[in-house]
Amino acid sequence: MARVTLEPTGEQFSVGEDEDILTAALHNGINLQYGCRHGNCSSCKHWLLDGDVDDSAGSVYAIPRNEREDGAILLCCAFAKSDLVIEIHQHEGVEALPPMTPPSTRRATVLGQRSMTPNLVELRVELDEPLSFRAGQYAEFTLDTGDRRSYSLVNPPSSGRELTFCVKRVQNGVFSGVLDRIGPGSHLHLEAPFGTMFLRETGRPVIAVGIGSGIAPLLSILTDAADQQVDVPIRFYYGARTTGDLVYLDELAELTRRLRDFQFIPCLSQGSPDTLPRNGRAGRVTRAVAEDIPDASLYDAYLCGAPEMCDAVGRLLEAKGLPEARIHADKFYSATESDPVQVSEHRPNWARR
Numbered sequence: 001m002a003r004v005t006l007e008p009t010g011e012q013f014s015v016g017e018d019e020d021i022l023t024a025a026l027h028n029g030i031n032l033q034y035g036c037r038h039g040n041c042s043s044c045k046h047w048l049l050d051g052d053v054d055d056s057a058g059s060v061y062a063i064p065r066n067e068r069e070d071g072a073i074l075l076c077c078a079f080a081k082s083d084l085v086i087e088i089h090q091h092e093g094v095e096a097l098p099p100m101t102p103p104s105t106r107r108a109t110v111l112g113q114r115s116m117t118p119n120l121v122e123l124r125v126e127l128d129e130p131l132s133f134r135a136g137q138y139a140e141f142t143l144d145t146g147d148r149r150s151y152s153l154v155n156p157p158s159s160g161r162e163l164t165f166c167v168k169r170v171q172n173g174v175f176s177g178v179l180d181r182i183g184p185g186s187h188l189h190l191e192a193p194f195g196t197m198f199l200r201e202t203g204r205p206v207i208a209v210g211i212g213s214g215i216a217p218l219l220s221i222l223t224d225a226a227d228q229q230v231d232v233p234i235r236f237y238y239g240a241r242t243t244g245d246l247v248y249l250d251e252l253a254e255l256t257r258r259l260r261d262f263q264f265i266p267c268l269s270q271g272s273p274d275t276l277p278r279n280g281r282a283g284r285v286t287r288a289v290a291e292d293i294p295d296a297s298l299y300d301a302y303l304c305g306a307p308e309m310c311d312a313v314g315r316l317l318e319a320k321g322l323p324e325a326r327i328h329a330d331k332f333y334s335a336t337e338s339d340p341v342q343v344s345e346h347r348p349n350w351a352r353r
């Protein structure tokens, strides 16, 4: 066991040799900014002031060489080799996180699954014990092979025992293969809740943008917003290829009735003007956001799904005046991601002050 001290807060916790520092901090109820937990997004980058870590599990591309030499480490990929002192970098303009439930493990029994599109499957499970989480957070499944895969919860926190996931099937995917083998009554193991995607209570209007399975955390957030009678204007841009690839349309229609000022804008990259649904737009979400939002400075933004989309929309909104600290992105990195261009391209712009 090693002792970790965080500066400047002075918080302390112990970490075992097989546990990464981020997970140990979360298990100890310490709230930190992070994202993927697989060394891809760089959100958990902080500075080692004293001690030794093994961080060879992280992508060498996730931290620029000069920052690495300066002591930058990714907490999700760093293992303590001695007692440590770590400087927690408070990102400029980012509000402190509210209390979050520490993650814990659950046994899940599969209730069923259904194909929603050729690529998207809805998986429903029942937990042995209810889970407390914030709308927008995710669970991590641990498979028999030891592989871990993250999936955002679609349901709101009011349903803490029955969980719903929206899973994209990918060719030769480990979890996609699991979907072929499981059925009602099968057991899965998961740990939750994880992630810092949740609706900030700022009173500012919201732009939510998701594509494909990226609808999962956003639907949880929107449903919870309706349950909590959140009263801010919300625009939800949802990208898919064709009308047949849009999912959860009944739930979104219901939200249009329940939320006072909610606009659902489906964006179809292969849509033609005569096949567009109501409020639908031809083209990608980036185009619709670019056309609709002349000044983004008043909004908070929530971007979910493919990292490339999150980065493109994030850059667009920043160019339209939205500070980076108010752009909350849940990038669905693959756990196997290691492409240097992809990883470095998506690195957030957190420099040490």
Ligand SMILES: Cc1cc2nc3c(=O)[nH]c(=O)nc-3n(C[C@H](O)[C@H](O)[C@H](O)COP(=O)(O)OP(=O)(O)OC[C@H]3O[C@@H](n4cnc5c(N)ncnc54)[C@H](O)[C@@H]3O)c2cc1C
Binding pocket: 035, 036, 037, 138, 149, 150, 151, 152, 153, 166, 167, 168, 169, 170, 171, 172, 173, 174, 175, 176, 177, 195, 213, 214, 216, 217, 330, 331, 332, 333, 334, 335, 336, 337
């Ligand atoms: C915080 C977080 C939340 C996430 N939430 C969701 C969610 O709600 N729904 C969801 O479907 N996914 C989500 N993901 C992604 C998910 O964790 C898996 O990475 C993804 O489903 C692929 O897993 P797999 O085991 O099927 O494929 P893997 O075994 O991981 O990959 C097999 C091959 O497919 C490639 N690949 C992986 N993902 C994709 C992709 N999207 N498109 C094309 N090729 C790909 C890999 O590079 C690899 O070559 C999330 C990821 C993160 C980090």
Ligand code: FES
Binding pocket: 034, 035, 036, 037, 038, 039, 040, 041, 042, 043, 044, 045, 062, 074, 075, 076, 077
């Ligand atoms: S949370 Fe550590 S790199 Fe994404």
